[in-house]
Amino acid sequence: MVLAEKKQNSLSLERKMKSDIELINSYLDKYLEIRYPHVIWEAMRYSVLAKGKRIRPVLMLESAKACHGDINNVIPAACALEMLHCQSLIHDDLPCMDNDDYRRGQLTNHKIYGEATAVLAGDALLAYAPQVILNYTPESVDRKILLQVLDEFLKAAGAMGIVGGQVVDIESESKEIDLNTFNYILMHKTGELFKFAVRAGALLSQAEEEKLNALTSYGEKIGYAFQIADDILDVTGTLEEIGKTPGKDHKLKKNTYVSFYGIEKSRKDLENICESAKKILVDSGINSELLFNIANNIVMKAVK
Amino acid sequence: MVLAEKKQNSLSLERKMKSDIELINSYLDKYLEIRYPHVIWEAMRYSVLAKGKRIRPVLMLESAKACHGDINNVIPAACALEMLHCQSLIHDDLPCMDNDDYRRGQLTNHKIYGEATAVLAGDALLAYAPQVILNYTPESVDRKILLQVLDEFLKAAGAMGIVGGQVVDIESESKEIDLNTFNYILMHKTGELFKFAVRAGALLSQAEEEKLNALTSYGEKIGYAFQIADDILDVTGTLEEIGKTPGKDHKLKKNTYVSFYGIEKSRKDLENICESAKKILVDSGINSELLFNIANNIVMKAVK
Numbered sequence: 001m002v003l004a005e006k007k008q009n010s011l012s013l014e015r016k017m018k019s020d021i022e023l024i025n026s027y028l029d030k031y032l033e034i035r036y037p038h039v040i041w042e043a044m045r046y047s048v049l050a051k052g053k054r055i056r057p058v059l060m061l062e063s064a065k066a067c068h069g070d071i072n073n074v075i076p077a078a079c080a081l082e083m084l085h086c087q088s089l090i091h092d093d094l095p096c097m098d099n100d101d102y103r104r105g106q107l108t109n110h111k112i113y114g115e116a117t118a119v120l121a122g123d124a125l126l127a128y129a130p131q132v133i134l135n136y137t138p139e140s141v142d143r144k145i146l147l148q149v150l151d152e153f154l155k156a157a158g159a160m161g162i163v164g165g166q167v168v169d170i171e172s173e174s175k176e177i178d179l180n181t182f183n184y185i186l187m188h189k190t191g192e193l194f195k196f197a198v199r200a201g202a203l204l205s206q207a208e209e210e211k212l213n214a215l216t217s218y219g220e221k222i223g224y225a226f227q228i229a230d231d232i233l234d235v236t237g238t239l240e241e242i243g244k245t246p247g248k249d250h251k252l253k254k255n256t257y258v259s260f261y262g263i264e265k266s267r268k269d270l271e272n273i274c275e276s277a278k279k280i281l282v283d284s285g286i287n288s289e290l291l292f293n294i295a296n297n298i299v300m301k302a303v304k
Numbered sequence: 305m306v307l308a309e310k311k312q313n314s315l316s317l318e319r320k321m322k323s324d325i326e327l328i329n330s331y332l333d334k335y336l337e338i339r340y341p342h343v344i345w346e347a348m349r350y351s352v353l354a355k356g357k358r359i360r361p362v363l364m365l366e367s368a369k370a371c372h373g374d375i376n377n378v379i380p381a382a383c384a385l386e387m388l389h390c391q392s393l394i395h396d397d398l399p400c401m402d403n404d405d406y407r408r409g410q411l412t413n414h415k416i417y418g419e420a421t422a423v424l425a426g427d428a429l430l431a432y433a434p435q436v437i438l439n440y441t442p443e444s445v446d447r448k449i450l451l452q453v454l455d456e457f458l459k460a461a462g463a464m465g466i467v468g469g470q471v472v473d474i475e476s477e478s479k480e481i482d483l484n485t486f487n488y489i490l491m492h493k494t495g496e497l498f499k500f501a502v503r504a505g506a507l508l509s510q511a512e513e514e515k516l517n518a519l520t521s522y523g524e525k526i527g528y529a530f531q532i533a534d535d536i537l538d539v540t541g542t543l544e545e546i547g548k549t550p551g552k553d554h555k556l557k558k559n560t561y562v563s564f565y566g567i568e569k570s571r572k573d574l575e576n577i578c579e580s581a582k583k584i585l586v587d588s589g590i591n592s593e594l595l596f597n598i599a600n601n602i603v604m605k606a607v608k
Contacts, residue, residue: 040471096419115400127462158431
């Protein structure tokens with residue numbers, strides 16, 4: 001595909017995603033209204049309302065649409081997911097973790113509010129996000145489904161989810177690791193939140209088992225692909241393109257897809273995984289242009 | 305009261321609390337079984353299974369007993385509360401926060417596992433604790449009550465609870481603050497978890513409104529008293545007695561009850577608050593020797 005064509009496709013997808021993103025942003029703004037003590041809500045807002053791609057909440061909205069669900073039923077969980085993602089970024093960026101100065105094109109949370117408040121802002125988001133699901137999901141949603149969504153959310157947030165991925169990632173820095181360990185990091189650091197996104201969208205729309213399973217596989221593949229693309233862009237991207245310091249993983253001697261397999265195989269695998277994610281949609285009759293295009297877009301942004 | 309008498313009363317209370325504590329410890333051990341990745345579960349266990357007083361979970365069990373509830377209904381929430389308390393201690397002890405080396409008579413979490421893992425162990429506990437409530441509270445408990453307990457738990461954990469108290473506390477270091485701000489810190493840093501302890505015990509036992517309200521007031525007063533006692537012991541206690549570095553608050557120029565009112569008034573107020581907590585129990589016909597004695601014990605440990 002030539003560059004101009006790629007750019008056009010990417011723009012078209014962005015336009016389609018725009019209304020989802022605006023919806024999410026307006027609810028994030030509402031849920032995170034400033035309360036006392038102001039500084040903690042300001043710190044939470046600073047990171048959550050920064051210009052992000054909102055890919056996780058968009059995936060949830062689109063998964064719900066693909067299951068003919070009511071969008072109002074998923075908005076709180078979609079916003080909670082974005083809050084959780086931002087919580088993990090705030091803590092990952094701390095000096096004792098990845099020590100990053102830039103995120104989403106702005107200074108990191110601790111650079112603005114100091115480390116102590118950044119730790120607490122992360123904690124506050126982690127406690128508040130499930131409260132958003134509990135208090136704002138419409139009463140019409142079956143409480144049993146609500147409890148399942150809440151449980152899967154907390155699982156994705158903790159030691160069985162992103163924290164587990166992050167801790168193995170840190171433990172593995174500068175070390176040679178086996179394929180199982182590498183796949184564990186990949187699936188848990190990024191995969192868990194992508195999987196949760198599409199599953200919550202389906203669950204809150206009372207999708208039938210078959211559709212739920214297909215979307216779960218799609219989400220896992222997309223999460224995997226997203227991390228590979230991120231690893232590629234750490235090598236090839238600029239600060240402007242990726243909104244954070246490039247070359248950071250290499251410097252920290254992280255085990256990335258690129259360090260594991262080299263750049264060529266990374267690009268090839270990324271394409272194949274996204275193809276198989278799209279095939280799942282086609283095979284299971286999930287007719288969602290946006291879910292289809294998100295898979296395309298992950299390849300496009302990383303394979304130049 | 306002479307010292308020998310005080311010690312005897314304290315020992316007798318400890319004996320009575322012992323069976324509650326053993327119950328809590330056995331379930332904490334069970335809920336926190338080591339899973340992959342081992343290091344994060346070990347770090348979580350290190351802090352949670354350290355020798356603590358377990359006053360919060362004990363308050364919950366005793367509140368449930370005072371409401372003639374089934375102890376099995378509250379064990380998961382009681383353990384979740386202790387996990388939440390430990391999460392806040394792990395993060396408070398970090399170098400960027402209070403920078404403490406000792407807690408509960410052992411090295412702090414980051415001194416053993418490093419700062420990155422300590423941050424993540426706190427996050428993992430914060431995500432896992434509500435999962436314990438969700439997954440282990442017996443099916444027989446009304447889901448509406450379960451959701452209320454979960455909501456109050458998350459509120460106590462976040463910016464409207466202990467995080468709020470902690471952030472105002474940090475903001476106020478080395479500053480003169482007004483009485484409202486001081487009371488906010490006092491009520492939120494410690495009060496929220498004590499209040500939640502007795503409320504959850506009552507809610508999960510389907511206590512009538514009047515009893516719930518009385519126990520809520522009792523919990524607020526006990527939490528307030530506990531913090532005053534802690535502030536007194538920061539001045540008068542030893543490392544062996546309090547399990548953490550004494551004189552720390554003074555060094556950090558924290559606004560404590562003692563720095564605000566002086567040691568004499570602190571002791572007097574502590575006695576008065578505990579007396580009024582006991583009066584609430586008597587007036588509302590809550591016949592719990594242990595809740596009564598906990599109030600006595602808070603005074604005794606601090607007023608030598």
